[in-house]
Amino acid sequence: MSALLEVNGLTKKFGGITAVNNCSFEVEEGSITALIGPNGSGKTTAFNIMTGYLKADSGSMNFRGKKIEEPNPARLYRSGLSRTFQQARIFPEISVLENLIVASGYSWKALFGSRTTKADRAQAGEMLEEFKLSTLADFYASELSYGQRKLLEFASVLMSSPKLVLLDEPTAGVNPVMIETMERHIRERNEAGVTFLIVEHDMQLVMRLCNPVIVLDRGAMIARGTPVEVQNNPQVLDAYLGS
Amino acid sequence: MSKAGIIRASAFFGILALLPLGVKPQWVINLLIFTLMYAALASSWNLIGGYAGYPSLGHAAFFGFGAYFIGIIFENSVGNGYNPFFILPLVGLCAAIISIPIGFIAMKTRKDVFAIVTITLLFMVQTLAYNWRGLTGGAQGKGVAVPPFDPATFGRPYYYVMLILLLTAMSISMYFRRSKIGLSLAAVRADEDKAHGVGIQVTTVKIIAFALSVAIAAMVGAVWGYYEGFIYPQFAVDPLITIGMVLMTFLGGRATLWGPVLGAFILVPAQQYFSYEFGATQFYLLAYAAIFLVIMLVLPRGILPTLTDRIRLKAKIVAEANK
Numbered sequence: 001m002s003a004l005l006e007v008n009g010l011t012k013k014f015g016g017i018t019a020v021n022n023c024s025f026e027v028e029e030g031s032i033t034a035l036i037g038p039n040g041s042g043k044t045t046a047f048n049i050m051t052g053y054l055k056a057d058s059g060s061m062n063f064r065g066k067k068i069e070e071p072n073p074a075r076l077y078r079s080g081l082s083r084t085f086q087q088a089r090i091f092p093e094i095s096v097l098e099n100l101i102v103a104s105g106y107s108w109k110a111l112f113g114s115r116t117t118k119a120d121r122a123q124a125g126e127m128l129e130e131f132k133l134s135t136l137a138d139f140y141a142s143e144l145s146y147g148q149r150k151l152l153e154f155a156s157v158l159m160s161s162p163k164l165v166l167l168d169e170p171t172a173g174v175n176p177v178m179i180e181t182m183e184r185h186i187r188e189r190n191e192a193g194v195t196f197l198i199v200e201h202d203m204q205l206v207m208r209l210c211n212p213v214i215v216l217d218r219g220a221m222i223a224r225g226t227p228v229e230v231q232n233n234p235q236v237l238d239a240y241l242g243s
Numbered sequence: 244m245s246k247a248g249i250i251r252a253s254a255f256f257g258i259l260a261l262l263p264l265g266v267k268p269q270w271v272i273n274l275l276i277f278t279l280m281y282a283a284l285a286s287s288w289n290l291i292g293g294y295a296g297y298p299s300l301g302h303a304a305f306f307g308f309g310a311y312f313i314g315i316i317f318e319n320s321v322g323n324g325y326n327p328f329f330i331l332p333l334v335g336l337c338a339a340i341i342s343i344p345i346g347f348i349a350m351k352t353r354k355d356v357f358a359i360v361t362i363t364l365l366f367m368v369q370t371l372a373y374n375w376r377g378l379t380g381g382a383q384g385k386g387v388a389v390p391p392f393d394p395a396t397f398g399r400p401y402y403y404v405m406l407i408l409l410l411t412a413m414s415i416s417m418y419f420r421r422s423k424i425g426l427s428l429a430a431v432r433a434d435e436d437k438a439h440g441v442g443i444q445v446t447t448v449k450i451i452a453f454a455l456s457v458a459i460a461a462m463v464g465a466v467w468g469y470y471e472g473f474i475y476p477q478f479a480v481d482p483l484i485t486i487g488m489v490l491m492t493f494l495g496g497r498a499t500l501w502g503p504v505l506g507a508f509i510l511v512p513a514q515q516y517f518s519y520e521f522g523a524t525q526f527y528l529l530a531y532a533a534i535f536l537v538i539m540l541v542l543p544r545g546i547l548p549t550l551t552d553r554i555r556l557k558a559k560i561v562a563e564a565n566k
Contacts, residue, residue, distance in 0.1 A: 051440065077442035091433040094426070102430045103441035111423045111448065160442060 010059035021219030034210035082157035092142035100124040105160030279405035285491040285503030286412035287459035293497035296432030301361030304368035307480035309461035310468030338461030346453035372476035496545030
């Protein structure tokens with residue numbers, strides 16, 4: 001397997017705090033990779049840098065074998081790198097269906113075209129079907145429950161047929177049934193060829209779902225391996241529990 | 244557009260097109276011209292302030308730009324007739340071109356900061372208008388030669404041009420709603436960072452909205468300048484004009500097609516009434532402020548969104564009951 005995403009020597013400082021410290025890792029194509037670590041270990045900062053929301057102080061990033069010179073969220077998204085946010089971020093004032101369409105990664109030329117074309121509705125309809133949200137298509141997204149919003153955000157970033165999806169705590173704050181639903185969708189999509197990089201605190205889910213697992217501590221990678229390897233790594237135990 | 248929408252719009256514009264033929268008193272025509280003017284201004288403001296969620300307070304700068312454009316070109320020629328109306332597209336185009344770099348810089352900021360940046364623009368343009376005497380005539384103002392229109396129907400040409408500008412602004416508004424520009428703007432308004440993260444060309448759509456918005460404002464200003472016949476800096480680049488369009492859009496409902504128009508048709512006659520009642524005092528401004536307070540307290544989203552939500556809720560309850 002080859003690396004879909006390569007991060008080399010990423011560093012980001014906020015004032016005196018080094019959030020990400022010379023961090024390097026790879027995400028292999030077709031994998032469901034977990035990115036774990038104690039609070040404040042730089043997982044979300046790393047996410048923000050990889051998706052172009054934050055500018056790194058130094059380091060570089062390769063996606064699909066090409067160096068990303070100036071990461072820009074919109075361009076990265078259209079080239080196949082999607083992400084979700086820790087707090088589900090959806091557009092509350094438009095309908096569920098439109099939430100999907102707006103995220104389909106259309107080109108600037110399509111801006112002048114119809115708000116929702118037949119093709120848009122068909123594509124979004126399939127996605128709603130897959131996520132069992134069809135009955136909610138015409139509801140405002142503001143009318144959804146938190147779990148449904150998480151699901152909607154996940155579905156919407158799949159609209160651009162991404163190669164790599166970065167999920168920031170996909171199951172935080174949702175009920176156990178929704179966690180299972182989310183897990184199933186991740187597996188199904190992974191089988192269809194989508195690579196995942198997941199930040200997650202639910203260790204049981206990580207152990208079930210992910211391989212490999214990358215562990216960050218104080219902004220740098222301290223371990224990488226199968227869930228079992230990582231679980232038995234003394235450095236990881238130190239990071240979580242303190243020595 | 245739905246069938247009901249087409250009927251509503253045709254009826255609205257049909258009645259307004261026929262109105263001057265039946266209504267004779269000059270003061271009524273005058274009031275109607277200002278109502279249409281503010282309806283067009285509010286509709287244009289809605290493109291950026293409503294759909295994009297960027298509350299510009301600098302639109303009067305472009306309004307004044309349009310007025311001076313006409314004032315400077317047609318200063319000395321007598322008997323301009325309809326000529327100033329024919330160059331309106333040029334006025335709009337120039338304003339749009341100027342607005343692109345301004346919008347690009349100003350829209351690096353958001354919400355309240357954007358409002359402050361744009362109101363700074365307004366005062367910069369006002370200062371220019373006061374001090375660039377060679378071009379604007381400074382505080383003494385700039386005169387435009389009065390056209391040789393029939394005194395009995397003097398206001399009619401201005402009325403119809405304002406009506407066309409309102410139609411233009413509403414058509415653009417409609418186009419926004421039905422195209423991906425509007426969909427993208429709705430995303431920008433709700434959460435710009437997230438919108439950027441799902442591949443939306445946020446800068447492009449914001450600039451399109453800003454440029455079209457101020458182009459209309461400039462054209463309206465041009466017609467106003469020609470109608471007034473004399474252009475003074477304090478009236479051409481007047482914060483009250485900006486406040487007017489913002490207030491009307493808030494009253495009727497932001498990001499709706501009819502909200503700004505409804506707001507203008509309520510507030511302009513109300514303002515005329517207040518300034519008549521309170522005479523030359525500035526008390527009507529207090530009335531203005533009071534209206535704004537009431538809107539913010541009772542209808543924070545404006546008349547139309549509140550009503551449509553209520554209807555939607557009722558329909559839902561009925562649907563639930565019928566299950």
